[in-house]
Amino acid sequence: MGHTVAVIGGGYGGAAVAKALDQDADVVLIEPKDAFVQNAVSLRALVRPDWAGNLFFPYDGLLQRGRVIRERAVSVDSGGVVLASGGRVDADYLVLATGSGYPFPFKFDTDLSSEARERLLAVHAELAGAARVLIAGAGPVGLELSGEIKAVWPDKHVTVVDPTPLLLPGFHPQMREDLRRQLGVLGVELRLATALGAQPPTEPGRAQPFTVPSTGGEISADIWFRAHGVSVDSDYLGDGLADARTPEGYVRVTETLNVEGYGHVYAVGDITDVAEAKMAGNAMQHAEVVAKNIIAQVRGERPAAVYRPSPVPFVLLPLGPEGGVGQLPSPDGPVVLSAREVAEYKGSDLFTGRFADLFGVGGAPAAA
16 A cells, blocks of 8 residues: 555645655645635734735645645545546545635635735725724634724724624633623623624625614624634535535544544544534644554554544634633633733734744745
């Protein structure tokens, strides 16, 4: 048996697993984008365009032995990948890492970093001129966006609406109380248990005054952003593998992160049906488990690494470079972090240094 590993998707999980396997197997990373997108930076780059240099990392420096094919996978079966060009990559091991889609500006729907950067700058200009901002969705993304906006423009009126009555349910009450307090200090208007009666008439990120009905009265704003609506990308799964999809499009995996029914096919990140939040940190932990298992198989050993989701949910939610809340798991239960600790862990540099190392750019911001 050969040792070619095809990794489909070069996001957080795919890039990490490709890098981890580079010295032990012949890695082929298949990814249509011209650069890795460090999504954690996108909201800050929206409000501070000078951060856009930390958003894109070229794939050139990721692998020393392996290769990157800049194409879209249109069909994946248990033996390999059919590319949009009609070419085929046969592989002994497959790693599905195509992730999920999410509304702009948190994720981009273009494969060109230059286009993504131009769009970000255009929306920055629209946002800069808007006095009132509406954010639909009070999950971590919507709240983080509200904090980034307030850190740059404290006088803008920011309203966050969500139909759910609770703020980040499932997290420690102390963290949730601190989050509500910090949002209050920033002046973010939080309207929970509030459903919009109609979608705003303009597209997200386009400045134009509007008023929409809601279950809590009319809401007026000059620009709005959608911070909800994950879409899973698994339509490309071909014969056999498609049977492992759930009705929602997630891929059923075993505790070794094998696609159900296939000992040589794995899945990592948002595409998996693992019962946990879809976060970059989880995808990178999946990548560690899968790399260990494939290396074991390459050496003729039994794959024994298993992934067990944390029973305690964790989050690092910056509210600008200096604020934010966090919760980490520990053997004794959840550990609630202070704003200063969140800034040290994530908020001040948004993991830019870590990804500069991963992509071999030595800490310098990557050019798009």
